[in-house]
Amino acid sequence: xKKIQMVDLKSQYQDIQEDVDNAVLDxxxxxxxxxxxxVKNFQSELEKYLDVDHVIPCANGTxxxxxxxxxxxLKPGDEVITANFTYVATAEVIAxxxxxxxxxxxxxxxxxxxxxxxxxxxxxxxKAIVPVxxxxxxxxxxxxxxxxxxxxxxxVEDTAQAIGSDYIxxxxxxKKAGTIGTIGCTSFFPxxxxxxxxxxxxxxxxxxxxxxxxRKIANHGQSVQYVHDEVGVNSRLDSIQAAILRxxxxxxxxxxxxxxxxxxxxxxxxxxxxxxxxxxxxxxxTHVFHQYTLKLINSNRDALRQHLTDNNIPxxxxxxxxxxxxxxxxxxxxxxxDFPVTEDLCETVISLPMHTELDDEQIDFITKTVLDxxxx
Ligand SMILES: *Cc1c(COP(=O)(O)O)cnc(C)c1O
Numbered sequence: 001x002k003k004i005q006m007v008d009l010k011s012q013y014q015d016i017q018e019d020v021d022n023a024v025l026d027x028x029x030x031x032x033x034x035x036x037x038x039v040k041n042f043q044s045e046l047e048k049y050l051d052v053d054h055v056i057p058c059a060n061g062t063x064x065x066x067x068x069x070x071x072x073x074l075k076p077g078d079e080v081i082t083a084n085f086t087y088v089a090t091a092e093v094i095a096x097x098x099x100x101x102x103x104x105x106x107x108x109x110x111x112x113x114x115x116x117x118x119x120x121x122x123x124x125x126x127k128a129i130v131p132v133x134x135x136x137x138x139x140x141x142x143x144x145x146x147x148x149x150x151x152x153x154x155x156v157e158d159t160a161q162a163i164g165s166d167y168i169x170x171x172x173x174x175k176k177a178g179t180i181g182t183i184g185c186t187s188f189f190p191x192x193x194x195x196x197x198x199x200x201x202x203x204x205x206x207x208x209x210x211x212x213x214x215r216k217i218a219n220h221g222q223s224v225q226y227v228h229d230e231v232g233v234n235s236r237l238d239s240i241q242a243a244i245l246r247x248x249x250x251x252x253x254x255x256x257x258x259x260x261x262x263x264x265x266x267x268x269x270x271x272x273x274x275x276x277x278x279x280x281x282x283x284x285x286t287h288v289f290h291q292y293t294l295k296l297i298n299s300n301r302d303a304l305r306q307h308l309t310d311n312n313i314p315x316x317x318x319x320x321x322x323x324x325x326x327x328x329x330x331x332x333x334x335x336x337x338d339f340p341v342t343e344d345l346c347e348t349v350i351s352l353p354m355h356t357e358l359d360d361e362q363i364d365f366i367t368k369t370v371l372d373x374x375x376x
Contacts, residue, residue, distance in 0.1 A: 001361050004353055006314040007191045011357040012255075016247055023243040036239035042246045046202065049249060052179040054211035056203040057237035058218050061160040061187025064201040065130070066093040067235060068156045068183040071213045074099055074127050081121050082130040082158075083113040083139075084323050084342040090132055090158050091323050102126070103324055105339045109280040111293075112139040114341070119147055128154040133162030133177050135293055135318075136193070136259075138285035141167050141180045148181075155181030160201075161290035163194045164256045168284050177285075178204050183214070188237075188245060193259070193288050194252050196241040258356040259289040262363060266292055266352060269367035275299050275374050291318055292354040299374055301350055307373040313366055316351040 002011075013020065027038060039057055046055045058064050074080070076098035082090050084103040094101040104117045111134050118129065129148060131139035141157075148155045159165075159178035163186050166174040178184025186192075188200030203218075205211050216223060221232030237245075248255075267278040277295035281287055296304070301317075308315050322342045324334035337343070352366055 001365060002359065004313050004362050004366065005355070006316060006353050007355045008357040009190055009195070009355075012355070016251065019247045020244055023247060024240055027239045027243050030239075033239050034236060036242075038239045038242040038246065039237055042237075042242040042249070043202075045246060045249055049252070050176045050179050050204060052176070052184075052204045053206045053208065054204065054214075056205075056211065056214045056218060057242065058201045058203060058235040059237065060199040060235075061158075061185060061189065061192075061201040062089040062093060063218070063233065063235040064185035064187065064203045065089060065156065065158060066096065067214055067218050067233065068185050068203055069093055069097055069099065069128070070217050070233075071183070071210055072128060072154050072156075077125065078127040079123060079125045080128045080130060081118060081126060083132050083134070084339045085111060085319065085345055086132040086134060086158070086323070087160070087319065088323065088326070088328075089160075090130055091329060094130070095329065099127075100125070101323075101329065103334065103339065105341045106134075106345070108341045108344070110137065110282045111135060111345065112137075112282065113144070115140050115143040115147070118144070122147070122151050122153075126151065126153060128156060128182075130156045130158055131181070132158040133165065133285075135279070136162050136165060136288040136290040137282055138162060138165055138167040138177050140282070140284060142169055142284065145180065154183070157181040157184040159184050160187035160189075160192060162288055163192070164252050165288040166286045168286070170284075179206065182207065183210065188241065193256060193290055194245065194248055196244050196248070198238075198241055200237045200241045200245065201235075202237070255356045256288040258358075259292075259354060260287065262354060262358040263287070263289045263292050265360070265363045266367060269363075269371070270294065273371075273374070276370075289354055291316070291351045293318065293349050293351045295345065296348050296350060296374075301348065304350065304370070304373050308366075308369060311365075311369045313369055314353060317346075317349065318351050320346055322346050 162177040184204035217232040221230040
């Protein structure tokens with residue numbers, strides 16, 4: 001059996017090696033390393049894939065969120081609501097821009113932001129909502145957009161984990177994750193569903209004025225060369241990464257399909273188990289399984305992880321500590337016990353290996369090893 005990895009980037013590379021090697025060498029010999037044609041080509045191909053008017057490539061997913069929030073013209077002290085159960089980057093940029101992160105609990109089944117709790121958290125100071133499409137499926141965007149309209153708020157979608165997934169509206173129509181709110185943000189970190197071979201990110205919008213502003217902020221606030229209208233940042237996707245992303249974008253749907261097949265096999269093996277809750281699919285989203293995350297009931301998670309490690313199976317805990325209990329984000333408003341769902345998830349979730357190259361032998365071995373321990 002092939003060695004089991006959390007993410008198997010090597011086998012995935014070997015599958016597209018010739019194309020990737022040629023594309024990278026072409027960029028190297030072209031010397032168009034920054035803002036070369038590969039970046040523009042990738043940009044327009046991603047616009048087409050997502051069916052969105054503007055894609056602004058940038059240096060990473062955290063920058064995408066930062067540039068997005070800078071472009072909205074928020075002022076220090078403005079409140080921005082996000083989910084407590086997420087990667088730190090989502091809240092980090094809010095705090096970094098001296099905005100006030102307002103945390104909201106998530107739903108126990110889909111792990112999406114709890115829209116009822118979200119509405120309760122809205123105050124006259126609230127300016128934006130940052131829903132996170134966690135683990136590969138969309139948050140309840142239709143309900144979130146209704147609230148945004150009612151309270152006149154911006155919506156910045158964090159779709160770093162869900163690129164390629166579709167939001168399904170009540171009328172049956174669909175839109176790609178990240179193209180529904182005011183702005184969408186994603187990451188091309190190597191282990192993401194659309195990953196490059198270094199750092200990368202992108203911002204999406206259908207608003208022409210915002211697109212120009214986002215582009216300007218990502219480029220030192222510059223309108224014309226050496227003319228700086230506002231304080232910006234330097235955040236670029238480099239041409240080598242763009243060339244790799246063009247090749248991988250063509251595979252994205254089949255990559256996401258491979259993840260779904262692996263997830264279905266896992267879920268079948270754990271079906272109706274009294275101590276294992278398999279991922280719950282929301283009615284309003286397709287899933288691209290950035291992570292395959294189980295919730296354990298009355299089981300010793302640390303001992304299970306040790307048992308997996310002893311059998312050379314990696315696993316992950318996303319996320320072990322809620323944001324409000326992180327030292328950097330402690331706030332007198334929040335205490336232990338304030339976010340019961342997030343706090344419970346941080347203690348009971350475990351993510352199994354999930355990538356595009358998992359084979360049946362590996363999945364069987366992983367599920368048997370989990371069940372051996374749980375049923376013991
Ligand atoms: C990965 C990730 C980010 C940050 O992306 P980087 O490219 O690593 O900066 C932001 N939000 C979420 C939810 C992520 O998973």
